[in-house]
Amino acid sequence: MQARRLFQRINHLTLFIALLGVSFSATVFAAESPSITTGKQLYEEHCIFCHQENGIGQVGIAPSLTNKELLSIATDKFLIDTIRDGQDGTSMAAFSMLGSSGIQAIVAYLRSFEKLPSRAAEVDRQPDAFGDPRLGQQWYEQICSTCHGMAGEGYAAGGSGTAIGKRGFLSKASDGFIRETIRIGRSNTAMYGFQGPTAGLADLDDREIDDIIVYLRSLPTYQATVE
Template sequence: MRYVAWWVMVMGLALAGCRVEPSSVQAIASRTYGPALYVERCELCHGAQGEGMGKVGNAIGNQEFLATASDEFLETAIAQGRPGTTMVPWAENGLNTYQIRSLVRFMRTWQTAPSVGLDHTQVAQGDRARGEGLYAQHCASCHGPQGDPGRDPTLVGNHLSNPVFLAQASDGFLIYATANGRTGTTMQAFSQAKGGPLDDQQIEDIVTYIRSLQK
């Protein structure tokens, strides 16, 4: 029953996410509540300014991340968490929608770079097998085999094959993150345009492979 309820919620949020414009999330949020709530529930793992604590919590205040993650992306990430990691579903751990939206509003105060208009309808046109080889060569050392670093402290990347993450992250989001990296973290920019080792086709190959891990 709990499982069914969870799926109803997931589908509901997915549908709501299609219709709600970013600004409307913040319209139903408190400006003053977020900061205190963040200190109480989040700072321990993500740092005072969202600067991250490595494996303990990633850099959610990172500019490339905030510029590409919509309010809905952040809201869902907080509400549903990342199953199998220490990021719990906060909707089931004492936070209501109002509180979660207040946290999103607070996180936005860290953002200094303008949001990037990603094409969320873009579908990576890559070769899965080639992508798997490239992933093993360039990504697995941090993100783990099949996109799952598990609890291994030497695998510092996040859980890319996480079902909640992949349900939220479009191919456009994954391509952008891989190409541009996350400044100030160990996630480097991989596109040749940014001095990295991969061309556009190779990045699409890898994203096609990551998408194939979605259950």
């Protein structure tokens, strides 16, 4: 009798442990993966002050990091290198102290906002821009400088656009990334697309866009670092 009761009790205990195991693994699967959770924590500790909650950005302080066009054309390398090295001459500091696993966790967190399929590999493989920097300069000064500054110095010039004439950006962004950003823009920001039926301030053709990229790459702040 005694032995039977003990046996039953053990059986109940096993069932209980088994159920606990099932519900435990169910919660683990339902929750975010550990690196996204870590990334969110690190983001809230180090980035939210400027890039805001959910990475929506704030005009004149920091760009959006969860913008769907940005995430669909930015490679992990671009994001990781930018976070690790920062962007010289802007308030975007270097976060190398977070280590590569910390930075990768932040990127995983940002990627969890992705809404469009990634085109990053294709965009990154696009050929380098080829064009006339003098024509590019004219376009740049007419349309881009109001927001990005006359020399591409970004917020420092009082506009809403980032420092696209500085090496912090130019040394990491591929020509394909710059080209696609100009073409399609970034929704919910002042950066409208500049090509096709939805173009904002001007409808530029491929050659004109390349002229602008070649002009940006000819700026002294960038040239000083590639020569």
